Amino acid sequence: MxxxxxxxWNFVNGLSQCSIKExxxxxxxxxxTPGxxxxxxxQFKKARLNWRKSGGACRFEL
Structure with a gap:
């Protein structure tokens, strides 16, 4: 575990370092944001929330 x-932890750390500049x-x-x-x-008693959408149907997928 x-x-x-x-x-x-390392994934989020690496992602945040790249994303913060861009x-x-x-x-x-x-x-x-994670909190x-x-x-x-x-609040909504869900295992996964829906994608946040801004500016169309394009989404960033991991």
Whole structure:
């Protein structure tokens, strides 16, 4: 389990380092986003939330 946690930590860390420069977001925004995601998952009692859409049907897929 520790390896899985480390992998997910490193994945998010690497993604945030690349994204913060390209998206022009403040670091606090990237820190709060996962917390908001978890809050909304609990609020709506869902394992996965719908994709956030902005500007059309194109989505970023991992």
């Amino acid at each position: 520790a390896r899985s946690v480390n992998f997910s 998206l022009g977001l403040h670091s606090q925004t990237l820190q709060r 908001e995601y978890v809050t909304h998952r609990k």
